[in-house]
Amino acid sequence: MTALISNFLQILNGFLSAGIAITAFSLLLYALSFNLRDRVARTLAIILVCVVIVFVGKTLSSIAQNSLQLEFWLRLQWVGIIFLPAAYMQFSDALLATTGRPSRGRRRLAVRLMYLVSLGFLLVLPTRLLVGPLVADAIPAPHLQRTWLTWVFAAYYVAAMLISWINFVRAFQRTVTRTSRRRMTYLLVGALAPALGSYPYLLFGSSLTAELPLVFWLAVTLSNLLTSVFLVVMAYSVAFFGVPWPDRVVKRRLFKWLMRGPVTASTVLVITTIFRRFSNWLGVDAQTVVPVIMAGSILILEHLITLAAPIWERKLFYGRDRADMDLIQTLDERILTLGDLQQFLEAILAAVCDRLQVSQAFVAVFGAQGGIELFVTIGGDYPLEGDELAKDLLQAAARGKLATQDDLAEQDGNAAQEFIQNKILAWGDHWLTPLYARNGSEGRHLLGLLGILRVGGQELDSEQQEALEVLAERASLAINDRYRQELAFSSLEALTPQMDMIQRLRAAARYDGAQILSAPELSLEAANLSPWVKDALTHYWGGPKLTQNPLLGLHIVQQTAQEQKESAANALRAILRRAIENVRPEGDRRFTAEWILYNILEMKFMEGRKVREIAMRLAMSEADLYRKQRVAIEAVANAILEMEQQARKGKAATVNQRATAKSLSNSLTPGNSLPKDIHLGR
Numbered sequence: 001m002t003a004l005i006s007n008f009l010q011i012l013n014g015f016l017s018a019g020i021a022i023t024a025f026s027l028l029l030y031a032l033s034f035n036l037r038d039r040v041a042r043t044l045a046i047i048l049v050c051v052v053i054v055f056v057g058k059t060l061s062s063i064a065q066n067s068l069q070l071e072f073w074l075r076l077q078w079v080g081i082i083f084l085p086a087a088y089m090q091f092s093d094a095l096l097a098t099t100g101r102p103s104r105g106r107r108r109l110a111v112r113l114m115y116l117v118s119l120g121f122l123l124v125l126p127t128r129l130l131v132g133p134l135v136a137d138a139i140p141a142p143h144l145q146r147t148w149l150t151w152v153f154a155a156y157y158v159a160a161m162l163i164s165w166i167n168f169v170r171a172f173q174r175t176v177t178r179t180s181r182r183r184m185t186y187l188l189v190g191a192l193a194p195a196l197g198s199y200p201y202l203l204f205g206s207s208l209t210a211e212l213p214l215v216f217w218l219a220v221t222l223s224n225l226l227t228s229v230f231l232v233v234m235a236y237s238v239a240f241f242g243v244p245w246p247d248r249v250v251k252r253r254l255f256k257w258l259m260r261g262p263v264t265a266s267t268v269l270v271i272t273t274i275f276r277r278f279s280n281w282l283g284v285d286a287q288t289v290v291p292v293i294m295a296g297s298i299l300i301l302e303h304l305i306t307l308a309a310p311i312w313e314r315k316l317f318y319g320r321d322r323a324d325m326d327l328i329q330t331l332d333e334r335i336l337t338l339g340d341l342q343q344f345l346e347a348i349l350a351a352v353c354d355r356l357q358v359s360q361a362f363v364a365v366f367g368a369q370g371g372i373e374l375f376v377t378i379g380g381d382y383p384l385e386g387d388e389l390a391k392d393l394l395q396a397a398a399r400g401k402l403a404t405q406d407d408l409a410e411q412d413g414n415a416a417q418e419f420i421q422n423k424i425l426a427w428g429d430h431w432l433t434p435l436y437a438r439n440g441s442e443g444r445h446l447l448g449l450l451g452i453l454r455v456g457g458q459e460l461d462s463e464q465q466e467a468l469e470v471l472a473e474r475a476s477l478a479i480n481d482r483y484r485q486e487l488a489f490s491s492l493e494a495l496t497p498q499m500d501m502i503q504r505l506r507a508a509a510r511y512d513g514a515q516i517l518s519a520p521e522l523s524l525e526a527a528n529l530s531p532w533v534k535d536a537l538t539h540y541w542g543g544p545k546l547t548q549n550p551l552l553g554l555h556i557v558q559q560t561a562q563e564q565k566e567s568a569a570n571a572l573r574a575i576l577r578r579a580i581e582n583v584r585p586e587g588d589r590r591f592t593a594e595w596i597l598y599n600i601l602e603m604k605f606m607e608g609r610k611v612r613e614i615a616m617r618l619a620m621s622e623a624d625l626y627r628k629q630r631v632a633i634e635a636v637a638n639a640i641l642e643m644e645q646q647a648r649k650g651k652a653a654t655v656n657q658r659a660t661a662k663s664l665s666n667s668l669t670p671g672n673s674l675p676k677d678i679h680l681g682r
Contacts, residue, residue, distance in 0.1 A: 002214050006140070009217035014062045015273070016224035019266040020197075021055035023228060024048045026261035027235040030254065040098055040241040043091040044234070047194055050087055051231070053080030054198045061142075071134040074144050075125060081198055082121045082130075082153075085160030086114035088195065092167030095187075098241065099174040107167075114160060121153055131203070140213035146203040154204075161195050179247075183237045190234025197227030232258065252313055259305050268297045338374065341365075341482050345376040348475045352452060353379065355467045356460070360453035363435070365479055366446065379453070424465060429454050433472045437480040447479045529637040530630075536576060537605040537633070546572065551640070556647040579639035580606070583632065591618065597632040604629065 028048040031041045057077025064070035093107045124130050130153060132145030168191065172184045202209065202216075209216040239254050240247070272294050279286035336344075349361040360379035425432045435448040450472050460468070535545035551557060552568045554575075561571035584598045591599060599618060603609045609617075615625045 006213050006217050009214075009221050010062075010141075013217060013221050013224060014059060015266075015270055016221065016228060017055050017058040017062070018269055019262065020224060020228050020231065021052055021059055022265045022269070023231055023258075023262040024051040024055065026257065026265070027231070028052065029261075030235070030257050031238070034239075034253070038241045039094040040091070041238055043087065043094045044238045046087040047084065047091060048235075050080035050084045051194045051198060053077060054084075067134055067136045070136065070142055071144070074134065074142070075131070077200070078125055078131060079122065081157075081200070082125070083115075083118045084194065084198060085157050085164075086111065086118045088164040088191075089114050089160055089167075091191075092164040092171070095171045096167050096174075099171045101170070101174060110163075117156065121149075121156075124149070139210045140216045141202060143200065143202040150203060157199065165191075183240060186233050187237035190230045190232075190237060193227040193230030193234060197223050255312070256305075256309060259309075260302065264298060264301045264305070267301060268294055271297050336478065336482050336485060338482070341478055342374065342376055344478050345374075345475060346378060348450075348471050348478075349376065349378045352450070352468065352471050355471070356452055356464055358453045358455060362451045363448055363475060364451070365435075365448040424460065424468065426454060431460065431468075433468060435472055435476040435479060437476060437483065447476055447483065450475060529641055530634050533576070533579075533637045533640065534633050536572060537601070537636070540573065540576065540605050541608070551575075554640070554644050554647075556640070556643045559647055575640060575643065576636065579636045579643070582639040583635050596620075596628055597635055600625065600629050600632045601636065 025048075028045055031045045031048065036042060036045070054077045057073045057075075057080070061070055061073035061077070064073055089107075090111045093103055093111055096107070097103060121130055129147060130149050132147050134142060135145055136142050165188075168188050172181065172188060175181045175184050236251075236254060239250050245253075272290050275290060275293055276286050279289070345363045345365075349363060352361050353359065358379075360377070362375065362377035365374040365376075431452045431454050433450045434446055435450055437445045437447050450468075452468070529551070532549055532551045536549045536551055539545035539547075547569045549572065551572055557568060557571045557575055560566070560574055561568050564571065564574070566574075580598070580601050583601060585594050589595065589599075596618060600614065603614045603617070604611075611622055611625060615622045618625070620628070
């Protein structure tokens with residue numbers, strides 16, 4: 001019975017080791033994908049690399065076919081074990097720096113020395129000085145023999161972990177807010193997993209475990225269970241470092257990543273392994289059926305995750321914000337884009353032509369700033385081509401001449417009165433009906449015109465007029481909804497820079513709030529601006545990387561938007577264009593060496609040409625083009641930085657002038673005399 005339980009625990013331990021390796025690798029990909037720019041996340045990635053190596057070695061050693069393979073995998077896991085102490089020391093240093101206690105040189109030097117020591121242990125690993133030869137027939141599991149250097153490394157391992165934990169506690173003590181202290185607690189607990197679960201304790205306890213194999217496998221299984229859980233806890237705590245997203249976004253992304261990655265992969269691994277073990281008993285060919293089971297398991301699990309994702313997101317991550325987030329999530333389904341509006345108006349026109357038995361109809365939608373924003377027609381191209389009177393009518397309506405009934409009534413002619421009373425005007429070869437938006441007490445606002453081809457003086461009967469009015473009302477409703485959405489989008493676009501700044505400040509102040517929040521201005525450096533400049537240039541002609549770019553919060557952009565009365569996105573375009581012109585050499589444009597940076601910016605981002613085409617035109621390799629492009633973007637960032645610094649100096653000077661004027665005004669109040677060092681006229 002004891003042997004049976006031990007075998008079961010050994011198999012379960014193999015599954016757990018594989019699951020830990022999969023989880024660590026998945027979390028490594030997450031860190032590399034979302035918050036690699038943060039120092040804490042980068043050092044966590046190093047720890048995860050070590051954990052992946054350790055548990056991949058453990059997993060593959062459990063299925064090794066001979067002693068040579070077994071020894072190779074056992075030695076491979078020592079590569080990760082050797083670098084864990086230095087990685088932990090670097091991680092603790094980064095954590096302390098994030099909480100407002102940067103290194104004065106000693107911690108940085110200690111980290112470098114520890115990496116050198118780890119490198120020295122790695123160099124002696126193949127020589128069997130660090131660990132000896134394989135003990136293949138050992139009970140309860142094969143392991144490598146310990147040497148005198150193993151004791152040295154164990155002391156080094158314990159000392160490094162103790163120093164790292166001291167730094168962890170110091171970082172915890174520096175946190176103030178309840179949320180940051182809770183997550184730092186998670187980090188302290190989670191950091192135990194890689195440190196305690198990776199070391200091969202069988203080196204020192206082989207004689208004791210040989211007498212109690214069941215206790216050994218129970219301890220190993222429990223250790224792997226805790227390691228798998230605490231590893232996720234540790235990654236969860238670090239996921240909030242270096243990202244400006246709200247907490248709910250971080251939680252949702254990480255949870256979905258875990259469900260689609262480690263959970264799915266581990267479940268499929270368990271299912272396929274169990275099926276392989278029982279394939280002979282079932283009388284089926286495992287090599288034929290296992291790929292089908294694997295593919296089917298992945299599809300079913302992904303489908304279940306997709307169905308369950310909205311439920312767990314509402315239950316776990318939204319809390320008191322559930323109503324707001326539900327509304328935002330359904331916007332994608334409710335929003336009426338310009339393409340959707342055009343399709344709906346085409347359907348309206350098709351119904352109009354069908355009910356009135358005509359072959360041609362159109363809708364002209366007027367923009368908020370005047371002019372025709374959208375023109376939809378069926379049965380022909382431009383139905384009013386050549387009709388100057390009709391063009392005048394559309395232009396007058398677009399300028400707001402027909403904006404209200406009162407404006408329309410003031411126009412000369414019986415046609416205007418007929419337009420008001422009957423809502424349908426016979427104008428040349430067309431019937432015209434206005435499309436109004438009813439705004440309650442504010443009256444009606446003209447959104448556009450609906451026109452129908454009039455054949456041979458045809459008149460509309462009452463039923464046709466009623467059908468036309470209903471269809472025109474529905475077209476007006478759709479156009480008005482689109483107009484309201486544009487107003488909402490404009491407001492949101494105006495708020496985006498401030499919202500982004502608040503989110504970035506909130507994220508940066510999680511662990512060092514006092515220093516960051518009290519700073520009067522965020523520090524600007526060209527290295528920080530370059531990624532934002534690249535994103536803005538990539539979507540120069542429109543896109544979220546421009547409309548949601550952090551550069552929208554710059555003083556120079558806001559100042560340009562106010563002066564030119566443009567949106568922040570258009571102001572940013574103007575700033576980018578001005579910065580690119582600063583890179584341009586004097587004289588006519590050429591394709592020489594001094595013009596390379598400007599030509600790359602102009603051809604890549606302004607003209608939108610492909611990389612291969614630009615490389616051929618400039619006679620350089622694509623790799624060289626990317627290097628030069630990076631230099632060009634840095635030049636643009638430097639130009640924007642210089643403009644921003646000038647704008648800030650100008651703002652500061654204006655504030656000082658106002659303060660001086662106010663002080664002078666106060667000094668000239670009754671009872672106060674003019675200061676001796678200030679003279680009128682200066």
